[in-house]
Amino acid sequence: MTDTRPAIRRRTGPASGPSPGPVVAEPGPIVTADQTSASTPDEPGPVPVTVGRVRLGRAIVIAGVVLVIAVVVGVAIGPAALSPAQVIDAIAARLPWHSHTGLPKLDLEIVWQIRLPRVVLGALVGSMLAGGGAAYQGIFRNPLADPYLLGVAAGAGLGATIVVVSGGNPALMPPAAFAGAVGAVALTYLLGARAGRSNESPVFSSGTSSILLAGIAVAAMLTAIQTYLQQQHTQTLAYVYAWILGGLSAATWSDVWLILPYLLVAALALLAHRRLLDVLRVGETEATSLGVDVARVRLTVVIAATLGVAAAVSVSGLIGFLGIIVPHAVRLTAGPSYRVLLPVSMIGGAAFLVLADVVARTAQAPDEVPIGVITAIIGAPFFLFVLRSRRAHQDLS
Amino acid sequence: MISFDQLTVRYGTTVALAGITGRVDGGEWLGLIGPNGAGKTTLLGAISRLLSYQGTISIGGRPAADLGRRQLAQLIAYVPQRPVLPPDMTVSEYVLLGRTAHISYLGSETATDRRVSAAAIERLDLGAMSDRTLHTMSGGELQRVVLARALAQEAPVLLLDEPTSALDIGRRMDALELIDQVRREKSLTVLSAIHDLTLAGQFADRLLLLSGGQVAATGGPADVLTDGVLAAHFGHGVQVLTTDTGDLAVIARRSREPRGRNS
Numbered sequence: 001m002t003d004t005r006p007a008i009r010r011r012t013g014p015a016s017g018p019s020p021g022p023v024v025a026e027p028g029p030i031v032t033a034d035q036t037s038a039s040t041p042d043e044p045g046p047v048p049v050t051v052g053r054v055r056l057g058r059a060i061v062i063a064g065v066v067l068v069i070a071v072v073v074g075v076a077i078g079p080a081a082l083s084p085a086q087v088i089d090a091i092a093a094r095l096p097w098h099s100h101t102g103l104p105k106l107d108l109e110i111v112w113q114i115r116l117p118r119v120v121l122g123a124l125v126g127s128m129l130a131g132g133g134a135a136y137q138g139i140f141r142n143p144l145a146d147p148y149l150l151g152v153a154a155g156a157g158l159g160a161t162i163v164v165v166s167g168g169n170p171a172l173m174p175p176a177a178f179a180g181a182v183g184a185v186a187l188t189y190l191l192g193a194r195a196g197r198s199n200e201s202p203v204f205s206s207g208t209s210s211i212l213l214a215g216i217a218v219a220a221m222l223t224a225i226q227t228y229l230q231q232q233h234t235q236t237l238a239y240v241y242a243w244i245l246g247g248l249s250a251a252t253w254s255d256v257w258l259i260l261p262y263l264l265v266a267a268l269a270l271l272a273h274r275r276l277l278d279v280l281r282v283g284e285t286e287a288t289s290l291g292v293d294v295a296r297v298r299l300t301v302v303i304a305a306t307l308g309v310a311a312a313v314s315v316s317g318l319i320g321f322l323g324i325i326v327p328h329a330v331r332l333t334a335g336p337s338y339r340v341l342l343p344v345s346m347i348g349g350a351a352f353l354v355l356a357d358v359v360a361r362t363a364q365a366p367d368e369v370p371i372g373v374i375t376a377i378i379g380a381p382f383f384l385f386v387l388r389s390r391r392a393h394q395d396l397s
Numbered sequence: 398m399i400s401f402d403q404l405t406v407r408y409g410t411t412v413a414l415a416g417i418t419g420r421v422d423g424g425e426w427l428g429l430i431g432p433n434g435a436g437k438t439t440l441l442g443a444i445s446r447l448l449s450y451q452g453t454i455s456i457g458g459r460p461a462a463d464l465g466r467r468q469l470a471q472l473i474a475y476v477p478q479r480p481v482l483p484p485d486m487t488v489s490e491y492v493l494l495g496r497t498a499h500i501s502y503l504g505s506e507t508a509t510d511r512r513v514s515a516a517a518i519e520r521l522d523l524g525a526m527s528d529r530t531l532h533t534m535s536g537g538e539l540q541r542v543v544l545a546r547a548l549a550q551e552a553p554v555l556l557l558d559e560p561t562s563a564l565d566i567g568r569r570m571d572a573l574e575l576i577d578q579v580r581r582e583k584s585l586t587v588l589s590a591i592h593d594l595t596l597a598g599q600f601a602d603r604l605l606l607l608s609g610g611q612v613a614a615t616g617g618p619a620d621v622l623t624d625g626v627l628a629a630h631f632g633h634g635v636q637v638l639t640t641d642t643g644d645l646a647v648i649a650r651r652s653r654e655p656r657g658r659n660s
Contacts, residue, residue, distance in 0.1 A: 272503045278490070279497050283481040289445050290550070291470030291498030336485045 056343070059334040063347035067123070070351040074119040074358050079365070080110055087111065118251040121259075121315065122357045123350035125248070126322060128263050128312040130349020132305040133323030134330075134341050135270045138277035139298045140208050141284075146323040147309040150215040150302065154222035155184025156313045161226045161240050165233040173243065174258070174314035181310035184222055188215045189302060193295075208284070208298075245370035246317030248357050259311040266308025270342060273301055277338035319353070321376045325383040326352055332386045352379070398423040398554060398586040399444060403452040406439050413439040415610040416452065421554075426580060426587040428601030430594055430621070432631055435607040437590035438478065441556045444588070445475040456554070470498030474547035478558040478590075484532035488542050491531060492518055495549030517548040520579070537568040541575070548579065555580065557589035561596070569593075573600050594647035598622050606630065618645055 075087045082090070090103055090111040132147030140149070148154075159180025163172045192214030230240055276297050279287045284294050326349040327341060334340050353371075356378060360371040400420040406413045414436045421427045429437045442448040446461055446469060454461040456472050464472070474495070482491070495517070496510040518527050521541040531539065540560065547555055560576065561569040577600055580587050591597040597604055598618035606614040606621050608630040614621045622645045627635040634650045 275500070275505055276502075279494055281481075281483045281486065282491075282494060285447055286475075286477065286481060287497075288447055288466065289470060289473075289475040289477075290494060291467040293466045336483065337490065 055335055055337075056340045059330075059340050059344045060347065063330075063344045063351065067347050067351040067354075070354040071119055071123065074122070074354040075111055075115045077358050077362060078110070078115060080107070082107060082111070091116070117253045117256055118248050118357065119354055121251040121256050122248050122353045124256065124259060124263050125312040125316045125319065126326075126353025126356075127346040127350040128266065128308045129319060129323040130326035130352070131267060131270050131342060131346040132309045133349075134327035134338070134345040135273070135277065135301050135305050136323075137327055138280055138338055138341075139301050140212060141280065142208070142212065143328070144324070145212075146321075147305060148219075148318070148320075148323070149212065150188040150306070151184030151218040151222060152181040152306060152309050152313060153318045154219040154226070155180035155182070156310065157244050157318065158184075158222045158226040158229075160243050161229050164236045164240050164243075165229050174255075177314040178310045180222075181313055182306055184218055185302065185306040185310075188218045189299075191218070242370070243317050246319040246372045247360070247368065247370060248316055249361070249368055251315075255315045259315055262307050262311035266304045266311075267346060269304035270301065270308075271346075273297060273304075274338040274342045277301075277342070281336070281338075316371075318372065319375055320372045321379050322349060322353060322356075325379045329383055329386045399454070399456050399588065401440075401444065401452065401454045404440075404443060404454060405451040406436075406443050406448055413610055414443065414450075417607070417610070417612050419605055419612060419615065421586055421588050423553075423586055424584050425602045426577070426589070426600060428597040428604045429588065429590040429607060430592075430597050430604055431607035431613070434609075435630075436610045437607055438558055440607065441475065441558050441588065441590060445469070445473050445556055447475075467498045470550065470552065472552050473554045473556055474550040474552040475556045476543055476547050476558065476560060478562060480543050482531045482539060482543075485530050487528050487530055488523055488534075488545075489514065489518065489527040491542060492523075492527075492545045492549050495546040498550060498552075513551060514545075514549045517545040520548060521545040521575070536563045537571070540564060540568070540572050544572075544576065544579075548583075553584070554586045554588070557587065559590050559592055562592060569596065576600075594622060594627070595645065598645040598647070622647060 072084050072087050075091070076082045076084055086103060086107065090108055093103065093108060094112065129147050133145065136145040136147060136149050137143060156177040157180070159176035159178070160173045162168075162180075163170070163176045168176075189211065192211030230237055276292060279290060279292050280294070280297070282290075288294050327345045330341055330345045330348055334344055353375070356374045357371055359378065360369045360374045363369050363374070398421055402418050403416045404414055404418070405416050417436075417440070429440060431437055439448065443450040444454055444456075444461070446454075446464075456464070456469070461469065493506060493510065493514045496506060496514060499510060500506060515527075518524055521544055523538070523541055523545060526534070526538065531542065534542065540563070544560075555576075557576070561572050564572060573596060576587065576589075579585065589601070591601070601618065603616065604614075604618055604621040605612060606626065613630050614626050622637050624635065624637055627637065627647065634652065636648055636650050638646045638648065640646050
């Protein structure tokens with residue numbers, strides 16, 4: 001979890017290492033290149049050095065299939081139930097080369113104007129929260145990191161609350177939430193990065209814990225201001241509370257188009273850093289000695305994740321838990337390499353939030369359960385199940 | 398290859414290195430010795446610019462301060478005393494990290510990077526284990542894995558911090574022999590902190606004795622490993638013997654005053 005993690009020196013597995021033979025007479029395990037090729041005749045060529053290409057392909061296919069199923073289920077289920085075939089037919093009906101469909105106009109409207117924007121928005125938000133969580137776990141080398149770590153949630157909550165209590169147009173809530181989220185992270189970063197400089201300890205550890213602590217302080221402060229504002233305007237309490245719990249019930253295509261550019265840029269930037277996030281798995285000090293400008297990687301990832309997550313939060317409210325459990329579930333099933341973890345978490349997060357939203361709007365129909373409640377209620381047991389069924393030595397950071 | 402002049406490193410108000418001056422010649426193995434807290438690790442950290450320092454360090458004739466991170470990593474491979482070994486990373490993934498300095502910021506590994514990594518894995522006799530994850534490997538194997546990553550870095554200078562502290566006496570000898578062979582094959586310059594004075598004398602071309610952040614002595618093993626010099630910096634009871642192979646063996650003598658046992 002931190003740079004002070006002791007080196008792993010466990011002795012398990014087959015004893016194929018150097019045999020404890022006589023040392024003075026012959027330096028046993030020291031093998032020259034000639035001896036190597038002689039001792040392993042079945043493997044004449046150099047060993048292939050690969051980084052989980054097979055794992056990546058398989059994991060993406062599996063996650064992609066789950067996402068497609070989630071989207072079809074998400075569109076099919078609702079007050080007017082549709083079959084999967086009808087859903088596919090309705091979606092295809094808008095494609096230019098698809099001439100006609102047997103579906104009634106009403107069903108088409110339900111699919112295209114109500115359910116599909118909601119499903120697409122859920123997929124985008126879920127993808128961003130999971131991808132942001134995975135990236136933060138990587139750059140802060142902390143398994144508890146989630147996309148709200150640096151104050152995004154508190155800043156967005158304060159921004160939205162200010163609009164509500166000042167009687168502003170509700171249409172201003174997303175931009176205010178976005179601005180609050182970005183401002184909070186900027187404040188955290190300025191305070192934390194400045195505190196973390198210079199040779200503080202002989203093990204060369206620097207920066208991250210001061211940034212994390214600054215994030216906690218900034219979040220506490222902004223949440224306190226937001227709580228105060230709320231208490232001064234109790235008539236708006238329910239409205240603010242509903243927004244904070246998060247939900248996709250008001251989703252429209254314009255929300256999708258509004259956040260899509262931010263999410264695309266953020267996702268591409270995060271994915272572009274997946275090799276560097278793997279280098280960071282050996283810790284800041286060694287990554288630096290390997291030639292990585294760690295501060296630059298961290299800042300770039302934070303900016304990208306903040307823009308994306310702030311955009312997602314501005315239209316969906318604060319959906320919790322997903323940003324922690326989806327990356328860990330992927331890590332435990334597909335392995336800890338960020339080359340696999342980052343793209344698969346994005347797809348998995350999309351599928352997870354779409355399915356959680358289906359439960360949110362059907363469990364108590366016609367009322368909606370806050371989606372954050374669902375992500376935690378489904379997510380926690382699922383995550384504990386994955387955690388228990390896997391090995392204990394996983395590299396969780 | 399490396400020289401440092403008036404090098405000072407502070408941790409807050411604690412002075413870890415107090416204006417030391419020295420050099421490591423191209424192709425030589427310089428052993429850093431000295432008591433705990435003498436500044437050995439700090440010197441390695443400063444040369445790899447993991448610590449901020451005052452004074453000058455130059456590498457291959459260029460001031461280290463002028464080199465970017467990647468340039469520096471192309472010149473210096475640093476192996477810390479206790480490397481972080483992600484338990485689920487495979488040997489080949491780990492060794493490939495050594496190529497980081499040869500890959501552009503957002504680039505990915507090329508066929509050359511894979512070939513160099515594979516050669517380093519073969520050189521350290523890890524070919525049969527390249528798909529093993531690190532948590533399944535023994536201390537001696539991990540030592541070679543870490544060394545393979547440093548070799549894959551293809552840097553002319555190798556900085557090693559106590560490369561053998563976790564190994565038994567046999568594996569320790571194996572590891573140092575291997576480092577010696579590799580550095581001769583590839584004409585590497587080696588700067589290593591070595592706690593064990595006997596091993597330091599057997600493997601290093603030259604020794605630099607640090608004590609209290611100062612250079613206490615420097616020169617060939619026979620000049621530095623003497624009863625008088627060592628006693629002054631490690632305390633009394635250190636004795637240097639010459640073995641039948643001509644090596645210097647440094648032992649600590651226990652005072653044999655009668656002491657009540659189990660009474």
